[in-house]
Structure formats: C-alpha cells, structure tokens
Amino acid sequence: MRLSKMLFVTLRDDPADAEIPSHKLLVRAGYIRRIGSGVYAYLPLMWRVLQKVSLIVREEMNATGALECLFPQIQPAELWKESGRWDTYTKAEGIMFSLTDRREQQLALGPTHEEVITTVARDTIRSYRQLPVHLYQIQTKFRDEIRPRFGLMRGREFIMKDGYSFHADEESLKETYQDMYQAYSNMLRRCGLEFRPVEADSGAIGGSGSTEFMVLAEAGEDEVLYTEDGKYSANVEKAISSAPDAEPSSFTNCEKIETPKTETIEKVCKTLKCSPTQVVKNVLYQAVYDNGTIVLVLVNIRGDQDVNEVKLYNELTKLASTYKANAVLALEVPNPEAQEKWAAKSLPLGYIAPDIGDDYIKASKEVNSKFLRFVDKTAVDLKNFVTGANESGFHVVGANWGEQFKLPDLAVDIRTAKIGDRAVHDPAQTLKSARGIEVGHIFQLGSKYSQAMGATYTTEQGKDKPLEMGCYGVGVSRMAQAAVEQSYDKDGIIWPLAIAPYHAIVTIPNIKDAQQVEVAEKLYQELNQAGIETLLDDRTERAGAKFKDADLIGIPYRIVTGRAIKEGKVEVVERKSSDSYEIVIDEVVSTLNKKIKDEL
C-alpha cells in the first residue's frame, strides 16, 4: 500500500484522554480513532493487526477441532430470564445494553453468549454420540463498562473470540479445558506476548476452576500474586496464602477499657500498644439479593488483614437459596443513608464487637432480621484478643472465642492475600506481586446454564442428563493493544512481526529524485510479490518526517532508498534493535524473506 493513498494521518501530541502508552501510541500513529466513550473506529492499519490476531486465534482454535460459527448480537430477553441473568446483567452489574423494540419486546446487545449457545445446544444436541462439541466465534461484544478507558483495553464495544464446549461428563470437559489451555498459550506466544496463566476466580459457579491469561505490564488492571519457584500464580481475587504469624497477646485478663477516638485499627493499636495481629476487626457489609432481600453481614477478621470482597461475594452467593434468592445483586459497606433503612438504633461504628446484637436490625419484609456472621480463618486462632465493646469509645481486651464471644459457624477463608505472605504449597516461598492485563479466560462452567435452561442429552444408558459445559474467551482487540503496551520505545510502537500490519516499509527520502523513486517502486513491487507485506512511503514529506512516522507506526523493517543507491545498495533499519546495514538492491528480497521466515 502507498502511504500517499492511505488516509495516513499521524499526530504529534498525545490525545488528552489517553493515560497509558499503548493508547497514546495507537491514536497518535493513526491506528484508532475515538468515536465515543469506549467506542473506537479501527482504521486500516489497526484492522490489519486485528485480522492477524484473529487469524492466529482461528488457527489455534481450529487445530483443536473447535468449529467456527457466528451467533446473533441481538439477544432476546427471554433467554436471559431463563438463565436467571437478566436482572443481574441489566440492573445489578448493569453491564448489558438493553432496549425495547417497536413490538415492545426487550432485547439486549450481547456481552457474552452462554444463553444463546445453550439454546442452540438444547435444540440440537440429543445424544451422547454428538459429544463433545465445541463452537466458537470471533465477534464484536457490547458491554456498558462503568469505566471505559485505556483505549481498546476496556472498550464498550470490542472484539472477542468466545467458544463454548459441551460434554457428557466432567472428564471430557477437563480434556477440552486442557486443550484450550494449550491453544491459548500458543496464541499468545505466536502473537509475541509475554504472559502468565493464573488461577482465577470462577465466581460461585463451582470449584471446577478457571484460568486467566495475563499479559504482564505495569498498566494492567489486575494484580497477580505468584511465587518464584513457578508453582503458584493467581489473580489476587482468588489467591490464597498463609498470613504472617500473630504476635502473642499480653492481655491475660479480659476487661473493657476506655479507648476514646480509636475508630481505626491503627489508633486502637497505638492507644493499647498492641499489634494489629492481636485485634479482631469486625467489618459490616450489606448484601442485596436479587429478590430484594437485604442481609446484614458481619465479618470477623484479624486486624492486619483485609476482607476480599470477591471471596465474600462467592460465600454469599452459595447462601442465596437460604434467602430464597438466586444471586447477589450488590455488596457494599453500608453508608449512613443505607443504615437508615435498617438500623434500629445508632450503630457503635468503629467499636463493633463480634456479638453485636440482632436487635440493631429493624427487620422488615425486605430486611432479614439477623446478622449473617462469618469469621475469617485468621481470626479463629487468636487468643486473648482485642476487639470492639459495642460501645463508642470502648474496646474489650483479653477476649477469647468460646468465653466472651461465640465463634461464628461460618469459618471461611475470606481474606485478601498479599505480597510477602507465605505460600501455601511451600512456606519458604513468599508471594510476589505483578500487574497483569487479562487477555483470556478459560472456564469449566459445569451444568449451571444447561440446568437452568434445560439443555440435556441422552446417555448411553438412555438416561437424560444436563450437558457439562466449558467456556473460553480471548479479547482480540485487547490483546492487540496489550502487544503495544509490552513493546514500544520513545519513538513509537514496536510490533511483534507476527501481528505487525506490514512487515516492511520502503521509504523514499527524496521523492524528486527519479532514481530513488525507481528503485523504491521496484523493491515495493518485488517485496509484495514475494509475500513480504510492504508499504511504500511515497509522500512528499521531508525524509526526517518519514523516518519518524515509520518508527511511530512500528513496522519491523524499513528500507531506505537513500545515498547508497549510487553503489547499488539500500539501507535497511530494524525497528526493534535499531540495527542498520546496507544491502545490495538485488539481495533485499531474499535477505528479508529469510529473516522473516526465521522469525515467524
């Protein structure tokens, strides 16, 4: 392609809304244009990158026997009501764009396709003989993200490959999951990305497990905890660890002590000259279930530890049926306004004890009359601990479970693992932390959707059973930008060869020099004919500006038809290493061909 004909526009300045390098560079280099919040136009160079990423994804998927197809983006509300996700997706999380059509039918723009595919499976899968089967698509997804940002990283419209597999049993599901693990690793490696598979939160669906593929980069929105022996890595949402040992308590007598103005752990510890590891902190949450029921939740946790809200959310989801509900719509620390709705009297905030009475709750049709009480495992073993006294300005010291306070029945791991914690598999290993961009997520779903939507098959023994299901997503557009986030310098993008929009660019320093033009045109033709995707910078710009642009857009090889052509040579500059050398004109095609073949 000739730059003169390409709507080639680069910007000198960073766009005001761009916070991270890859976003700035993709806009400046003319790859993308913002159309609205989280909505981008993919310009010709970007589209080539996206097609290359898609092709790699497609090849790796096809190699596993998965079948490509295309599902509708407009999805009827009924399907989402059948699976029980309509309210969570349109109201609670609010991540789904929904609309009402002229026939007064509710519809949604697909953020994901479990409902659609399960409907297809219900209609088409009859017998174990048809299993396993794996369908996938590459398509634009819509999600009304709370905070669209970072360009293509978190868009409201983005390209995803999503695949769904169906199985007769868990064993078969696990096999496909392993295949996907391998396929995802291959895709990312082939796209030139440095990544790490990590254990991920699977929500409350089941213990069957899920893996996220993280591209390691400072700009990542996720935190990954890992050990250097390579045996453990997990998203912080899911990570487990051993907390540091608690310091032994010096309070041997149980008594109530006046501790004015000590609403925080830090202040209590200063006043009582004790360690946060000797304190039982009592954290109040309010959960709202999808049937409108409000449940007040009290978590007892060691003073130096923090509640992991994803783990708490999962525990609450497991208990949904106790409250005649299906899902948790919201989980938050109740603010004063929220407290007004259910507090029977003023709460001893900052001084709550594990045994705070249920009479603090003004029960109603909506509000459950009892605190749901959890104790985190870090608080279970504490002896002679410090905790609130249910009275403003007072704490209890030297308290024990089974004496002053009843240990809650629900003792669970509900804490946030932290950098520096000891690893569970080997206490000699401590957890390290890194930032990651989640580019892929593979998931053993089990029978959640097939059960809810009645997708069954007949076993060899003639019995009806719900289908076992897996799902696998990779963010094609996010991955393309993540590649830039991992590979750039002060001058611009440095594309990995496999997903660069073009392999080479022939730059004519002086368009008025007939010989330069002639050599460039010849090379441009020959390179393209040889399958080396090549651009020609035939614009009337100054040479310096052309070199700058070539660096900015990040094409791996630049060929300059400059002074050396008098000696029958051209200059070749490699974008990544900045190496430059002269090659005899007739050898350009064969040299580049070899280099590119070797690298791909």
Ligand code: ATP
């Ligand atoms: P995140 O935690 O980043 O919001 P997610 O867990 O909601 O992502 P999945 O539902 O697992 O994402 O979707 C599969 C893949 O789609 C993700 O791994 C990611 O690469 C991509 N993806 C998800 N949301 C977006 C988005 N808003 N913009 C671009 N890509 C996205």
Ligand code: MG
């Ligand atoms: Mg995910």
